[in-house]
Amino acid sequence: MAIDGKPNTKGRTSGKPRSKAYRYINPPTDEPWLHLTHELLRSPALMALSQNALKILFRLLDEHLAHGRSENGELRVSQQQLSEHCGIRYQSVPKAVRELEAIGLVAVVRSGKLLGKDAPNLYRLTMYGDGSLSAPPTNEWKRFRSIEHAKERIKAVEDKYQNERRKRPLSKMQRKKAINTSVNVTELSAVNAAPLRGDI
Structure with missing residues (x-):
């Protein structure tokens, strides 16, 4: 069994135990966890999100974690579940989901509307690989270089949806x-x- 020792001058494991401080900054060993990159946390896409969209994003991250990070692309969460867990109005959920899609953080793999009333959507988080297809992350959110650009995209998608809805x-x-x-x-x-x- 490999020894979790600190590296020596050549970058190899010295066999000496690491300090307690190192253990404290490592991911937890007694509960599930996932990673969020520095690039994502500082991205214009994330900074442009509304409060509702951000809540739903974290709910989908939680769902991804609950399935052992192996079912991305098949994350099944209903509109009712998103509303209750995130503490937002039921009618406000679709707009927040459209926002996440517009900004490229989330993809709706299959709309619940295809299956009937109240059927849940299937979601994919674009910053992680698709476990069902063995596909790498698509990271559409990376295309935005400023918060203004990201907000313009969100507004354009919502305006298009509302125009089509009025027809x-x-x-x-x-x-x-x-x-x-x-x-x-x-x-x-x-x-x-x-x-x-x-x-x-």
């Missing part, structure tokens, strides 16, 4: 809710002009 037909319940929350004539006119599902 979708409304259900009767959605129209009623929109009418009740309209604050001016312009908004009310837009709601009345929107097609109902079944009309097109």
Whole structure:
């Protein structure tokens, strides 16, 4: 069995035990852990995140750790679970997930919408390899060189989503809710002009 000794002048293990201080700065041996690189912690992508997105990122890191770091790409967490664990509104979860996708820290491998109501998404953390495919980290977050650039990307993705969402037909319940929350004539006119599902 190899001796965990401090290196000698040639960089080889001397056989002498390391100091207590060295043991204290090592990763824990009695509980799971994962690494976050210096580059990631100082990255514009991470600095540009909203509080909700940051909470969800840490929840996904926790899920990755709970599966022994071997199921990245198949991290299954429902919208309800993210809402309850992170302490954020249920309706706010999708926007925070879009933010993480836009910035390249998280990829949605499969949307729960494909399986029906309340089915969980499958997530992949891009800073780690994909265990199921034996693929290396993709690190899309590295392409951002400034916080401003990262925030512009987040805003562009969200604006595109909202524009596409406005083009979708409304259900009767959605129209009623929109009418009740309209604050001016312009908004009310837009709601009345929107097609109902079944009309097109």
